[in-house]
């Protein structure tokens with residue numbers, strides 16, 4: 001196994017191609033989603049900002065960002081579902097694009113021939129929306145929740161330019177990742193995944209309270225913990241989820257160019273690397289990411305040698 005050594009140790013800035021790198025044009029955002037005006041408050045420095053302690057404000061801000069910066073005009077899903085912040089999700093997509101470019105002489109492969117599997121698309125369809133918009137890729141989007149699939153499907157249906165680029169597939173068993181999702185002869189360029197990361201709802205609540213306190217300076221006892229339910233919680237937390245993923249990935253090692261997952265807890269990283277060491281993996285990459293005061297990372301792995309990657313490029317991308 002080869003672990004890249006010449007990667008940056010810490011990268012607190014967003015990816016250079018991330019549209020969220022610059023300070024937001026708040027007045028433009030308010031113009032596309034006027035309701036956002038009701039949630040503008042002064043931040044610690046006394047400047048106009050969005051009330052990040054309020055889930056409704058965050059949701060409206062993200063709607064506005066999608067509309068103004070990505071031309072995704074319809075992005076609505078049930079309030080009880082997790083509202084993902086766009087900047088970090090966009091970073092993941094850009095780093096996967098960079099990773100794929102390594103098998104293509106540094107050029108990012110674009111277009112619908114490039115198929116990405118999003119494990120756990122959620123109700124917001126966030127990764128497929130960004131990936132189709134940025135690189136015109138096509139997506140297979142899985143989830144164990146029929147409601148989440150329906151919600152994401154509805155979002156895709158309301159945005160005609162992306163609708164035919166996303167295919168939704170229900171995972172019938174929470175213990176399976178690829179089994180039952182990928183078809184016999186199907187190949188995919190990459191797997192992306194933001195796994196449910198908390199092992200219990202108690203821990204999920206604790207982390208959310210800490211997040212709000214960091215953002216606002218206020219201690220929070222009672223809060224509408226939007227997104228705190230099965231979306232964030234799975235038995236064994238993210239470690240067990242990724243462990244299953246690694247195990248299953250070996251069985252379909254030649255069907256996918258790069259497997260990957262977010263690893264939210266730094267403390268899980270070593271154990272995951274160790275799991276990979278015991279497989280036939282050819283290369284592992286750890287990609288650090290950071291937004292604001294949160295740092296996270298992607299772990300990506302491939303079972304394909306340089307020669308296999310060359311064959312992949314020549315058979316799938318030269319059309």
Ligand SMILES: C[S@@+](CC[C@H](N)C(=O)[O-])C[C@H]1O[C@@H](n2cnc3c(N)ncnc32)[C@H](O)[C@@H]1O
Nearest residue numbers: 084120121122143144171174176194195196231
């Ligand atoms: C943290 S949420 C991520 C949602 C969305 N991708 C995002 O980044 O905001 C994890 C998602 O994984 C789904 N999930 C849990 N187990 C799964 C499995 N075995 N296969 C596919 N999806 C699963 C959950 O239902 C949930 O929607």
